[in-house]
Structure formats: structure tokens, C-alpha cells
Amino acid sequence: MDRQAYIQIEQRDGVATILLSNPPMNVVCGPLTRKLYAALRVLEADSQVRALVLTGAGERAFCAGSDINEMQDMLQPGEVLEKKLVFQNKVFEFLRTFPKPTIALLNGYTFGGGLEIAACCDFIVAASTTKLGLPEVKLGVFPSSGGTFRIARRIGIARTKQLVFLGESVSAETALAWGLVDQLAEPAALKKTGYDLAVRLVAMPRASVKSAKALINDCYDKSDAELISQSLLASDEVFCSADALEGMSAFVRKEPPRFA
Structure with missing residues (x-):
């Protein structure tokens, strides 16, 4: 798979699948965010697309957060806003308000910006082996693209503080119990589970x-x-x-x- 692809799109039976493709861990970077936005705009306008699935390329990660090397060049006042966060928040909000039903299919590690992307989707289906978390505090920062308020809407303030303040990961089973994810599947069945849900959504008016x-x-x-x-x-x-x-x-x- 082309390392510079960043985003790949598959379409079948009214379902569009976006693969986050930035090996090995599909981390969020400027090019990926820009290509994600472009893909969402195209799929929004495509009348043949009635449901959207987002997942990570490969088997290790849905998205393991942001590109730390990229962020190290954004440590002066205003730089992280100009170079990353303003546009990234625009893209994530566009995903949250996408006019068609969306499913995040978590096929591996889902940390930081990856969890923020997932929280913008209508449904979150995770592999039973998935680990999830918001570890930004361990880098001396905090989740700045919706990880505070969107996660709190899903699981409540107390558990969100636990995730954000301690930066610890949780298992898929804990995430399900908290309401952070909606459904679990064995890794081998994850793709089919997500696709079956998408097909059900396609059939709706x-x-x-x-x-x-x-x-x-x-x-x-x-x-x-x-x-x-x-x-x-x-x-x-x-x-x-x-x-x-x-x-x-x-x-x-x-x-x-x-x-x-």
C-alpha cells in the first residue's frame, strides 16, 4: 500500500469505506487531514453513497494519534493553531455533521486524534482486541480536536476526566461498558460486522x-x-x-x- 496515499476509498452497494492509510500506525498528519476532508466532500455529493465507514489500513491501528514529529515543529505561539488545529477541527466537525450515517470501525490501536475521529461518527464498532485512549497529557498537551467535549457527551464527565487527566488506555470491553464504543466484534469478523451495519443503514430512508x-x-x-x-x-x-x-x-x- 502506497505510504503517501493517506486516504483510500472503496465503494460497494451504497457503502463508501475510507481507509486511513499512513503506515505503520495511520497517524494524523497534515496531508492525511487534507485528503480526508477532500474525500468527505466528494462522498457527501455522491448520491450513490448512503452510508460511510471509516477504518484503518492494515491490522495494527485504526489511528494511533497525531504525528509527533510534525507537531515538534509547531511549538511557537500560534503555530499549532495555524498549521494544524484550526483546519483539523473544521474537518472533524464536518465528519460529525456529515449528512449520511457514519461508522468508525476500530481495527486496532485508537489513541488521541484517532479516538477524536471515531467520536465524530454515529456508530463505533471495535475489534475485541482494540485499545483506546487519550494519552496527550503524557506529551504535555491535551486532546484539542474534540476529545474533551465529544467524548464527554458519550461517556460522561467523570470518565472523560479519567481518560484525559491520566492518559491511560482502556480495553475494548471497558470501552463498551462505558458507552465509548457501541459494539464489539472478533478481529476476523470486524469488517463484516461493520459492513452489515452499513447495509442496514443504506436500506433506511x-x-x-x-x-x-x-x-x-x-x-x-x-x-x-x-x-x-x-x-x-x-x-x-x-x-x-x-x-x-x-x-x-x-x-x-x-x-x-x-x-x-
Whole structure:
């Protein structure tokens, strides 16, 4: 696999898979972040893509964090913002708000920026052998691309402080118990497990999923009144769709719906 590829894309049956490809540990660097953003923009516009899977190339890591050698050149005031964090946060937020359902498939070590990427996805499926953590404190820094607040939304403040303040890793089993990941699979079955979930998502009505995702994502940031208004606007559109007609007609016919 080309070391300079950074991102590889596979598409099948409405599912697009992005492979983070920066051997040996698929660490986050400037070129990878830029290519990830470009890939997400292309897949957002592709009407044939209805679900997105992110995973790491190889068998060792999903993504083991940021490129430390790269960061050593960003130690002057303002440099890390200009050269890394401003754009990286833009890309990660774009992934979080991606209008199609997303799955992070953790096939190995998932640390630092890798866990921050995973936390932007709708579902996280991990190999049972995976180790996860936010070790940035051991480098004298902290998770600066959503690892504090997005992880806290998943597992609560107390456990997030444990991860961030101590910088220790947790097992896949602990991550599942905490709600940090949604499902475990044996390493040999991980790819199929993730693909099967993606296929189920592909079969769902896309406008319904898109609208529901936006509302759920906004639930911590907007008032109930704002969310009700947003929900009403989306409902008016969705209830007039061909998929709504098909879904309700199929229910009456007692048949599985066939959404567009």
C-alpha cells in the first residue's frame, strides 16, 4: 500500500469505506487531514453513497494519534493553531455533521486524534482486541480536536476526566461498558460486522435519517424551542416524501418497505 496515499476509498452497494492509510500506525498528519476532508466532500455529493465507514489500513491501528514529529515543529505561539488545529477541527466537525450515517470501525490501536475521529461518527464498532485512549497529557498537551467535549457527551464527565487527566488506555470491553464504543466484534469478523451495519443503514430512508441525525446532533446545543422548530420544518418535508408514502403503504400492505 502506497505510504503517501493517506486516504483510500472503496465503494460497494451504497457503502463508501475510507481507509486511513499512513503506515505503520495511520497517524494524523497534515496531508492525511487534507485528503480526508477532500474525500468527505466528494462522498457527501455522491448520491450513490448512503452510508460511510471509516477504518484503518492494515491490522495494527485504526489511528494511533497525531504525528509527533510534525507537531515538534509547531511549538511557537500560534503555530499549532495555524498549521494544524484550526483546519483539523473544521474537518472533524464536518465528519460529525456529515449528512449520511457514519461508522468508525476500530481495527486496532485508537489513541488521541484517532479516538477524536471515531467520536465524530454515529456508530463505533471495535475489534475485541482494540485499545483506546487519550494519552496527550503524557506529551504535555491535551486532546484539542474534540476529545474533551465529544467524548464527554458519550461517556460522561467523570470518565472523560479519567481518560484525559491520566492518559491511560482502556480495553475494548471497558470501552463498551462505558458507552465509548457501541459494539464489539472478533478481529476476523470486524469488517463484516461493520459492513452489515452499513447495509442496514443504506436500506433506511435517507431524508428521515438525515433529519433525525441533525436533530440528535443538536440536542445539547439548542433549546427545546429551537429543536421543535427544526423538527417541524424537517417533518413537513419528510412527511411529503415518496419514502413516507412507501413506508406507510407498505405497513398497510404488511410488506417490507422499499425506499428510494
